[in-house]
Amino acid sequence: MRLGYSHWGFLGDGVTDTPDGGRSWRSTMLTTLAADHRLILLQPNRDQLEAGHDVPGPYSWDSGLPDLDALFVEWRWPLPGRNDTPCGSPGHTCDLHRQQELLNHYTLRLGVPTLLWDLDKTLADDDPLRTHPAVRVLDPATHPAPGALTMRVPVFDEVLDGADPEHLVGGSRIWSLCYVGNQYGRDEHFDRFFAPPARRHPHQVIGKWTDTARWPHVHFAGRQGFAASQRLHARSVTTVLLAPPRYAATGSMSQRLPEAVLAGCLPLGPADIAGIRDFLPPELVVRDGKAADLVISNLDAFGQNNRAEVLAQCLDRLGPFRASRQRAVVQAAFADIAGGRAADARTDINAMHRSVLRTLSDLASDPAGTDASPR
Structure with a gap:
């Protein structure tokens, strides 16, 4: 096709x-x-x-x-x-x-x-x-x-199947906290979940943030290339899954979740994101900035083995992002359109069949055709 x-x-x-x-x-x-x-x-x-x-x-x-x-x-x-x-x-x-x-x-x-x-x-x-x-x-x-x-954004099944949590959490983690993404509609979550722990933990924010006067203590590094954003995840212990209200209310999970997890960066999830516990283990779901601060402190203190155990739970929950699942959704959607058309066609055929039966019935009851004009 x-x-x-x-x-x-x-x-x-x-x-x-x-x-x-x-x-x-x-x-x-x-x-x-x-x-x-x-x-x-x-x-x-x-x-x-x-x-x-x-x-x-x-x-x-x-x-x-x-x-x-x-x-x-x-x-x-x-x-x-x-x-x-x-x-x-x-x-x-x-x-x-x-x-x-x-x-x-x-x-x-x-x-x-x-x-x-x-x-x-x-x-x-x-x-x-x-x-x-x-x-x-x-x-x-x-x-x-x-x-x-x-339909989620896809991650190759092979990437998820081959992911090694102990390897992923390795390397030098110079930031306790990071965020990759733009400001658009995320002020409320940023104010509640990111800004408070940023007062105590080394952090960096990459993306387009133009209205930042209320957070003078936060280090905004501006827009950087895609590769740099991925390196930031790989050099950070945690990130926060900030979501605009329309995302949070419906459980709309962006690519930032698999990007972070596959870089060994543990994502903290605001508790007001619908269905967040389907994507993160309970210890990474936070209700406010104070809770986020405590989780970051604990993860900073954990050794790599403990962080790897938490990351393994995150990897287990990335099943909804598998490319094979998105392929199945696309196939189902096209099949649904085709099925709807087939139903419409059957309706048309049935209507035609009923019309023919009515015509035959009329002819049987009035072979001469009473509506015929006299000669």
């Missing part, structure tokens, strides 16, 4: 001055999809155009409207001053326009089976696409929006 894939981000390290949380998993996603489909990438090749790198993989690129059997979209949304401005204007990015072009052509005009992956939970609950017969919405949350299917 020819599957078109729309994403606005990078497959490799990309460039530093741009947000893109998909760099740790997107290539895994494409490899997983390519196991079942002929994959065609439909947005611009930003790795080549912006970073000057070709990232080879099991896919081709097409900026037009090639023949497709199905469409998979990493959902984009309006960003004022960026993708909602006229094409060619300063600072304009055309991701939203291109997405609409694809949806207009394939989904709305041709009825091509379409999966919308609402990774940032920005697709409105009342958006008509949610009820379009050719569309299924994928949601990264434990409690997805009505009608949506839960």
Whole structure:
């Protein structure tokens, strides 16, 4: 099956001055999809155009409207001053326009089976696409929006099967606490769970944080490259899984959890994230900054063997991120669309059958046809 894939981000390290949380998993996603489909990438090749790198993989690129059997979209949304401005204007990015072009052509005009992956939970609950017969919405949350299917970011099964907790927690850990990610909507969690322990523990924050006056004691290192962010996890004992309210309320778990665990960095989970105990052992779930401070102190004091035991429990809970599970979700979503179409077709056939039976019955009761005009 020819599957078109729309994403606005990078497959490799990309460039530093741009947000893109998909760099740790997107290539895994494409490899997983390519196991079942002929994959065609439909947005611009930003790795080549912006970073000057070709990232080879099991896919081709097409900026037009090639023949497709199905469409998979990493959902984009309006960003004022960026993708909602006229094409060619300063600072304009055309991701939203291109997405609409694809949806207009394939989904709305041709009825091509379409999966919308609402990774940032920005697709409105009342958006008509949610009820379009050719569309299924994928949601990264434990409690997805009505009608949506839960789909996490993928980690190769082989990576999880081969992970050695004792090896992962090794190396020099110069930071007791770190955070990798941008500010967007995370102020409440940051204020409650990160800022208090940051007063006592060596720490570093990487990402775009522009409104930080209330936390003068926190060391914000600004945006850094993807590789640097991964090194920070590998040099830190703990991190905190900060979540905007819309993520926390639905149990939407981002890529930061597997990124940290696979770097041997123990993630602390705010207790108000729905379903957090499905992803972390009880000793890593914290109710406030005081509790986070105590856990960090204890983990700092633990030897590597004890930290490895805790990390092993985290690894055991990464099953929902397995690439094989995400592959099964995609297959189920496409099968559901096909099943809906088959049901519609059966309804049409049954209606036609009933119409034929009525016609035959009418003819049997009035062979001459009483509605015929006299000659």
